[in-house]
Amino acid sequence: MNGVHDMGGSHQVGAIAPEPDEPVFHERWEGVTFGVQVAGATAGYWTSDEYRFAIEQMPPAEYLSTSYFEHWLSAMEKIFIAKGLFTQEEYRRALDAARADRSPAAGEAEPVPPELLEAVGNVIAQGGLCSRDVPQAPRFHVGDAVQARRDAPSGHTRLARYVRGATGEIVMSHGAFVFPDTLAEGRGVERPQYVYAVRFVGTELWGRDAEPGTTFTIDLWESYLQSARGSTSSPTITNRG
Amino acid sequence: MGTDHGHHPAELSEAEARAKALESLLRERGLVAGDLIDRVIERYTTDIGPLNGARAVARAWVDDDYRARLLADATAALQELEIGGMQGEHMVAVPNTDTVHNVVVCTLCSCYPWPVLGLPPRWYKDAPYRSRVVREPRAVLNEFGTTLSDDVEVRVWDSSAELRYLVLPQRPAGTDDWTEEQLRELVTRDSMIGVTKAVGPHQATFGSDGAQT
Numbered sequence: 001m002n003g004v005h006d007m008g009g010s011h012q013v014g015a016i017a018p019e020p021d022e023p024v025f026h027e028r029w030e031g032v033t034f035g036v037q038v039a040g041a042t043a044g045y046w047t048s049d050e051y052r053f054a055i056e057q058m059p060p061a062e063y064l065s066t067s068y069f070e071h072w073l074s075a076m077e078k079i080f081i082a083k084g085l086f087t088q089e090e091y092r093r094a095l096d097a098a099r100a101d102r103s104p105a106a107g108e109a110e111p112v113p114p115e116l117l118e119a120v121g122n123v124i125a126q127g128g129l130c131s132r133d134v135p136q137a138p139r140f141h142v143g144d145a146v147q148a149r150r151d152a153p154s155g156h157t158r159l160a161r162y163v164r165g166a167t168g169e170i171v172m173s174h175g176a177f178v179f180p181d182t183l184a185e186g187r188g189v190e191r192p193q194y195v196y197a198v199r200f201v202g203t204e205l206w207g208r209d210a211e212p213g214t215t216f217t218i219d220l221w222e223s224y225l226q227s228a229r230g231s232t233s234s235p236t237i238t239n240r241g
Numbered sequence: 242m243g244t245d246h247g248h249h250p251a252e253l254s255e256a257e258a259r260a261k262a263l264e265s266l267l268r269e270r271g272l273v274a275g276d277l278i279d280r281v282i283e284r285y286t287t288d289i290g291p292l293n294g295a296r297a298v299a300r301a302w303v304d305d306d307y308r309a310r311l312l313a314d315a316t317a318a319l320q321e322l323e324i325g326g327m328q329g330e331h332m333v334a335v336p337n338t339d340t341v342h343n344v345v346v347c348t349l350c351s352c353y354p355w356p357v358l359g360l361p362p363r364w365y366k367d368a369p370y371r372s373r374v375v376r377e378p379r380a381v382l383n384e385f386g387t388t389l390s391d392d393v394e395v396r397v398w399d400s401s402a403e404l405r406y407l408v409l410p411q412r413p414a415g416t417d418d419w420t421e422e423q424l425r426e427l428v429t430r431d432s433m434i435g436v437t438k439a440v441g442p443h444q445a446t447f448g449s450d451g452a453q454t
Contacts, residue, residue: 008348008399010372016384018364018431024286026363029260034285034360035278036263038327043272048403052350068351068366073259086266094262099253107268112275120277124284127327127356130403158401160348162375172333177403195402211379214395219402 132192156184172197290359295428329356344435
């Protein structure tokens with residue numbers, strides 16, 4: 001979807017502000033949000049792409065004015081309610097209770113059931129593979145000139161706007177991976193296809209405003225790409241590496 | 242509590258209340274129990290951080306065979322050092338050279354190799370970095386104190402799929418007689434994102450309990 005999350009190349013976004021000795025979590029609620037997310041992922045409530053799509057569906061002004069972990073809260077509220085872990089009304093009541101009672105959540109002194117502890121530990125230590133074996137051969141190979149499609153789907157996609165329509169060169173073939181655009185719909189449709197690292201020279205993306213000697217490599221699924229063979233506009237990458 | 246207006250502690254922020262509401266509902270449903278959340282927080286604040294990536298980089302600096310394995314199959318090479326897991330399932334290492342400087346971003350969300358570098362800093366997740374580094378990376382690197390001549394290609398990697406990128410910085414000059422353990426101190430988080438180079442031998446501060454930021 002053409003959302004504000006897709007911010008590559010935007011102007012007027014402010015200064016980059018590194019924070020010296022930044023803590024992993026600035027406040028306890030950020031850590032709680034992270035922990036709740038790991039618990040939800042362990043229970044299988046979302047794939048990464050469903051989760052990302054839920055964030056992308058935040059109202060644009062809200063997305064831009066809230067922090068990363070607030071995005072996570074929005075995504076989890078949306079998905080947990082949509083998938084029936086609790087209702088909107090139950091969530092409203094829990095919020096009211098949280099606001100009224102400042103004591104720590106009950107039950108922290110109880111032991112964690114071993115199977116839950118093991119499941120969460122496995123998710124952290126192993127994650128989940130997104131690569132898949134597919135029977136077909138890859139359509140493109142390293143060195144091929146390809147053009148990113150100009151599509152503008154309303155659903156989830158990882159085809160960032162700043163490369164759409166641009167011509168680049170395949171520099172890595174990563175193998176086949178689950179397809180975000182269908183997986184994000186929440187029905188488990190993986191439709192795996194090949195993913196390639198595609199390199200664009202700066203001028204192809206930014207024209208006369210490109211900085212000298214800059215290239216941009218982005219991972220794109222096969223259906224985001226079309227062959228640019230025979231294209232006269234294919235730029236030459238000076239590969240000094 | 243809560244009746245003594247004007248003197249009681251600040252109300253919960255909206256975000257605090259939302260996090261607490263989610264935690265309580267997950268507790269009721271059995272997805273969270275006991276001190277599970279604290280244990281997860283503990284993992285990501287003590288065990289999982291940029292010191293992991295620094296171990297791999299320092300190994301690659303002293304061991305050419307390891308370096309070759311890291312560049313050929315980073316996931317497996319990191320696994321040799323027991324580094325891996327959620328958000329690091331598919332790793333790619335990209336080496337800086339005299340003519341190429343690599344830097345990593347995720348413009349669409351904030352993908353980041355958690356098991357290798359820990360959770361990302363705020364600036365990596367916020368709009369300015371995600372917007373600017375794919376348009377004017379030299380200007381961004383300058384702001385991080387990294388000035389490169391025009392004949393060095395600045396190669397930006399936008400981690401838009403499930404591959405996670407680790408920049409392999411160049412070993413600083415003047416460290417030929419350094420041990421692997423000493424070299425780890427020169428490998429910062431930012432140098433593995435690629436916004437800086439590894440720390441020079443004269444800037445190193447020993448005795449810190451983790452890779453510097």
